[in-house]
Amino acid sequence: MARINDNYLKLKAGYLFPEIGRRVREFTDANPSAKVIRLGIGDVTLPLVPAVIKAFHAAVDDLAKGETFHGYGPEQGYSWLIDTIIDKAYKPLGVSLKTSEMFISDGSKCDCSNILDIFDNANVVAIGDPVYPVYNDTNVMVGRTGEADEKGYYENIVYLPCTAENDFSPAFPKEKVDIIYLCSPNNPTGTVTTREQLKGWVDFARKNDAIIFFDAAYEAFITESDIPRSIYEIDGAKECAIEFRSFSKTAGFTGVRCGLTVVPENLxxxxxxxxxxxxxxxxxxxxxxxxxxVSYPVQKAAQAVYSDEGWPQVKEVIDYYMDNARIIREGLTAAGIQCFGGVNAPYIWLKTPEGMSSWDFFDKLLTECHVVGTPGSGFGPSGEGYFRLSAFGDKGNVVKAVDRIKQKWGK
Amino acid sequence: MARINDNYLKLKAGYLFPEIGRRVREFTDANPSAKVIRLGIGDVTLPLVPAVIKAFHAAVDDLAKGETFHGYGPEQGYSWLIDTIIDKAYKPLGVSLKTSEMFISDGSKCDCSNILDIFDNANVVAIGDPVYPVYNDTNVMVGRTGEADEKGYYENIVYLPCTAENDFSPAFPKEKVDIIYLCSPNNPTGTVTTREQLKGWVDFARKNDAIIFFDAAYEAFITESDIPRSIYEIDGAKECAIEFRSFSKTAGFTGVRCGLTVVPENLxxxxxxxxxxxxxxxxxxxxxxxxxxVSYPVQKAAQAVYSDEGWPQVKEVIDYYMDNARIIREGLTAAGIQCFGGVNAPYIWLKTPEGMSSWDFFDKLLTECHVVGTPGSGFGPSGEGYFRLSAFGDKGNVVKAVDRIKQKWGK
Structure with missing residues (x-):
């Protein structure tokens, strides 16, 4: 009989968000009048901006006429989109890229999963803890790991704990590693890697012949001018790093699907x-x-994100979310809850009050404040005792949620 | 240093279509006044139909307003699209499927590549020869094969020659195989698997514990009522087959990107x-x-393909292409060239006149008739001496191309 890829059976069955969904449903079924506010999953809520909608419509119209119809496009993406991104999003950082170094895709999740295809399974990978679960699970699925231990750590993966104790900036691995995943601004902690820290990683990678997978999906949310938005701002990074970016959070494309990967020619x-x-x-x-x-109209819509008309509109949406982040951060801090992130990222990573476990805090927040967040332990063992709130909600709801938390925990 | 997946180096560097492009450019540069007609690559040319355009625009408008905005959708696709396809494209065939058995994707090429992820490399696969190159190359890339021999056959793949001698219907493999790729209507030969033949394959697979990957990307082009459009029309297929379908050729979605995969729960x-x-x-x-x-507006556009307004429009486009196929088939036959396919598929597979090699015929057709086609040998060793013409062109050009061929080879 045909044989399955047994590595899939090493994955733990329960995924974080289905479990959250189950508990929320159970609560709302029992309390139908409760006005539950969801600050859990990292999905955007505001509509696409007018310039993007306009370009999207125009591209659909192109497909309605023989003279402007587009069939198969380049698998790598249209050069007009690639060149626009290089010009508008990289050149201002002092980073020059060739058209052939960028690949447009239908999203960062696909890219940071599929990139493993071109690497041998013998490579040792290092990932943060807590971490975006896709990095971990895709390595399990390709067979790079052994089984998980009781904490949830898989054999053969080098985990780099990121906690308040190390200021969410892990030490370099002591083991020999070949591939290092870095995510800044970070999901889930909302913290960032400074220029000096990133230079440290690039130097480490070059010295140790390792490759960095740099996930910059949240770079558009950086507000502090000295934080690097691209790893290629660091000298030598083109010899050691692949960078992933996404339109999902930058421009509300979670349902539209567009991302990109940079693979420098000298790598x-x-x-x-x-x-x-x-x-x-x-x-x-x-x-x-x-x-x-990627779908032709989607690429046209993505190009409009960086147009003279589009970018100020997109920036306004980002600012709206980042104002939510400020409200959450300041409100929680006023309530005596220790917060991280939320300055250069749309996520606030908080230390649970009174030493509660992540899931205990989840349940308390849900049942007493009617607010849904994400338990930190769902992102890895070092997330235990932490909790993620997302700034992608409606401002009125964010204010209400913060008021309820302040009422409950405020001194 | 990080290690690459060495299997990629087993792939032959030159891909078919770049080489075609190179020869065409060389010719047109030297003969700038020649009116070259391209019947080579299998890309559609007619615009999207009005009902699809309308639904596409409406979905883009949904994304412009907070109340109708869609962020992350289900990874499996929206159930309204899945249920529409089941209702309109499967139920009429007597095939019942559950919503959870269908997965919407951004195209068949991705699905029939990615499906290998869930299988162990120890499985032995059988593929046709000639064949859609993706089946072969993706198996090489995951490491299921050894090196290619001088003919281009990779070690550990079981090739099933399909030629005029066996009426393009290969014998069952004698070796034990675990996975069998079938494509009907076939790319590149344009021939189909009859109900009886398909029943033979299903019975063979069940008896030998093999799984069939059934690529039905061209099912919409079937004109003869007794030819199966889905493998699930055959009893027992749900216990042995995965089916791939695509909107690319059916509805001109090559630049829009939508496909689907059926994985029955009993498989x-x-x-x-x-x-x-x-x-x-x-x-x-x-x-x-x-x-x-898949992009939300793309899924809405795909749903409109099967609407009461959309389907007759889509059918009209398919009929236009199939009339081109008839013109090519009849014209070539009249010129004394032996043709296959083109009755239930938009491809005509012809035996090169005077025993020419596929590439010699390509050059002659290009330089003397100014017509571009695809050399059969590019699809595998058993394609040598054959040639593919596509029916996706403009009718006026198709008529001209056929006239030129008749003038050259007609008795």
Whole structure:
């Protein structure tokens, strides 16, 4: 009989968000009049901005006429979109990229999963803890790990704990690692990697022949001018890093689907025999063979994000969310709850009051304040005792949620 | 240093369509006045139909307003789209499917590549020859094969030659195989698998504990009523087959991107220890972890394909292409060229005149008739001496191309 990929059975069955959904349903079924405010899952709520809608419609109209119809596009993405992103989002950072170094995709989740295709399973990977679960689970699925221990740590993955004790900035791994996942601004902690810290990682990677997967999905939320938005702002990063970006949070594209990956041409890795190979060529082959490009109207809509008309509109939405983040951060701090993040990221990572476990706090917050958040322990063992609130909600609801928390925990 | 996936280096560098592009450019540069007609690559040319455009615009407008905005959708696709497809495209065939058995994707190329994720590399796969190159190359990339021999056959893949001698219907493999790729209507040969033949494959798969990957991307082009459009029309197929479908050719979505995969709940495979596992659950886990669903407006546009207004419009486009297929088939036959396919598929597979090689015929057709097609040998060794013409062009050009061929080879 055909054999399955047994590695899938190593994955733990229960995923975080279904469990949250179950508990919320149970509560609302029992308390139908409760006005529950959801600050849990990291999904945007505001509509697409007018300039994006306009470009989207125009592109749909292109598909309605023979002269402007577009069939298969380049698997790598249209050069007009790539060049716009390079020009508007990278050049201002002092980063120059070639068109052939950027690949448009249908989202960062796909890219940071699929990138593993071009690497051998013998590579040792290091990931943060807590972490975006996709980094961990996709490595389990390709067979790079052993089984999970009782804490949830998989054999052969090097975990880098990020807690208040180390200011969410982990020490360099002591083991030899080949691939390092970094995410800044960080999901779930909302904290950022400073320029000096990032330089430390680039230097470490180059010295130790490792490759960094840099997830910059939240770079648009950075408000402090000295925080790097791209790893390529650091000298030498083009020789050691792949960068992922997304339109999902930047421009509300969670339901529209567009992201991108940068694989610099000078980035090399080796064959079993030790010959050096350009990863750009391998990723290009992967995408050409297993992917057919992003929807044409979606690419046109994405281009409009960076237009003269579009960007100020997009920025206004980002500012709205970041004002929510401020309200949450300041409100919780006033209630005596210790908060992290929320300055350069749409997530607030809080230390649960009274030493509660993440899930105990979840239940208390749900049943007593009617507010839904995300238990930190769902992102990894080092998230225990922490809790994530998202700033993507409606401002009125955010204010109400914070008031309820203050009433409950405020001194 | 980080190690690459060495299997990528087994892939042959030159891909078919870039080489075609190179030769066409060389010719047109030297002959700028030649009016070259392209019947090569299988891309559609007619615009999206009005009902699809209307639904697409309406969905974009949904994203412009807070009340109708859609963020993350289900990774599996919206149930309103799945249920519409089941109702309109499967029920009329006598096939009943559950919502949870269908997964919407951004295209068949991705699905028939990614499906390998959930299978162990120890499985032996059988593929047709000639074949859609993606089936072959993705198996090489995951490491299921050895190196290619001088003909282009990779070690550990079982190839099933499909030629005029066996009426393009290959014999069952003699070796034990675990996964069998079938494509009907077939790309590139344009031929179909009859009901009796398909029943033979289903029975063979069940008897031999194999799984069939059934690629039905061209089912909408079937004109003969007794040809199966879905493998699930055959009793027992739900216990042995995964089916892939696409909106690309059916509704001109090559640039819009939407496809689907059916994984029946009763379809099982085994672990290394011999325990049976439902593939539906594994695929669901794969898609939930590595994919984020298809663009909301694209799913709305796809739903309109099957609306009362949309389907007759879509059917009219299909009929237009199939009339092109008839013109090519009849014209070539009249010119004494032996043709296959083109009755239930938008591809005509012809035997090159005078025993020419596929590439010699390509060059002759290009330089003497100014017509571009696809050399059969590009699809596999058994394609040598054959040639593919696509019916997706403009009718006026198709007529001109056929006239030129008749003038050249007609008796």
């Amino acid at each position: 090399l890795a080796t064959t079993a025999k030790g010959e050096k190979v350009a990863l750009n060529k391998l990723w290009n082959r992967r995408q050409s063979t297993k992917f057919n490009g | 099982l495979a085994t672990t290394a220890k011999g325990e049976k596992v439902a593939l539906n659950k594994l695929w669901n886990r794969r898609q939930s972890t590595k994919f984020n669903g």
